[in-house]
Amino acid sequence: MSSTSARSPSPLSALSPMAARLLSPLALLALWQAASATGLLSERLLAAPATVASTAYDLVKDGTLPQAIEVSLQRVAIGFAVGAAAGIGLALIAGLSRLGEHAVDPPMQMLRALPLFGLIPLFILWFGIGETPKIVLLALGVAFPLYLNTFAGIRGVDGRLGEVAEVLRLSRTELIRHIVLPGALPSLLVGLRQSLGIGWLALIVAEQVNADAGLGHMINDAREFLRTDVIVVGLLVYCALGLLTDSLVRLLERRALTWRRGLLN
Amino acid sequence: MATRLAQLVPAAQARGLTRAFAGRHVLDGLDLRIEPGEFVALLGRSGSGKSTLIRVLAGLDREAEGAVTTADTVAIAFQEPRLIPWKRVLDNVALGLRGPGARQRAEAALTEVGLAGHAGDWPLTLSGGEAQRASLARALVREPGLLLLDEPFSALDALTRISVHRLVLDLWERHGPGVLLVTHDVDEALLLADRVLVLDGGRVAYETPVGLDRPRHRDHPDLAPLRAGLLRRLGVVNPEETV
């Protein structure tokens, strides 16, 4: 027995590393399915993987899921657009002039200390329970990481390149366009990834609080009918959307920062 | 060519130039004149204020006192090439160039320094010598009346340095800017310059013309006494002056 295993390589090493990494998740999935099938794991606590899969199929077919995704995506898009515009805009104001920094940075640093989700009760009082408080929560969650990173990025641009711009007699606009903004871009993209992470989280929290449509609504409804399968589908969709936007940013990074390639390889 | 017209206007002139940091005078009533098309080398101990002087002449230091005039166009090559990493080599050279044909002029400048084949490269992929040559091209493409070189060769290996020396002389002869070259290397100064200055105590404490035709060889017998004089001024070889 030991002699054979010494001569032939272990079955694991025959697999590609990618496939090898898939093994344990698949085993867990099988274990989960088995626990559900034998009744060890009650459907009321967690639906079986197979049930989740067929429910997902049904939800797509009857249009519930696409519609919920559309509503949630729209919220994210609006909240993200507003938050990104505010965060980047304020960072430009604060980053490009001392006056702007004194005007913008202190309040931003103070507001940043506020717990985002602790503001929900106030938002409900101020904006009611419609779309507005959700969008505001999302926009705030998105704005701060973008602001902080972009501001730091602008201020972190190598001053020696600023001197180059000066001896090349670049105008202020040219300085900003050719040196400052591209120099701040790597930090901005870091901020973008952070803000998308917080943005999705803010969406989930906002939709839990109250929603009459969207993924959160679908999940809340399912809770009332003890449909753990629907809840799991909703979670998986959140997950997939988050991964999707993250990989979009990665793609953007690769395209926008090609000049760094020389450093990396 | 254009410099011939402006023969009377020096490439750079400073009178009573003074610059202090925290009360300590780095430049202290310095006088300097560089004729149009003249190649001047500047030696001096570390910390003697060479870079400070270069920065004043480049207009990067507005807190210096004294009268400074320079040619209309001043270009500078820093000790590190300072290429903009997110601009391709050609765009670095063309940055800030105005007027028609800016791109073609930048391409021509790159060809002159032997980098035509690297026009589309990212600066971070260049070797040290290539980056330094790109930085020279970026300075020369502006057809400066005054070219400031702050130890641009010190990071290069000996072989690359020799070929860049040739290149600089070549470009200087062709374009005729007044040059102020800061260097630590006495031989480099003697091989390249019309006149060698030593900065000490915040002033030009010593200067010597080098009246030899180029290209020069470092073993030329006439250079030996000049070298000895400069080294003595720099406090390198005079046993009486050592503490």
Ligand SMILES: Nc1ncnc2c1ncn2[C@@H]1O[C@H](COP(=O)(O)OP(=O)(O)OP(=O)(O)O)[C@@H](O)[C@H]1O
């Ligand atoms: N921005 C500054 N703030 C304070 N001190 C400075 C500043 N710039 C230069 N100095 C001081 O002025 C002196 C001269 O500096 P400088 O860079 O001109 O020397 P250098 O002759 O170029 O030396 P090296 O050969 O080492 O490059 C140094 O003592 C330096 O510490």
Ligand SMILES: [Mg+2]
């Ligand atoms: Mg220096």
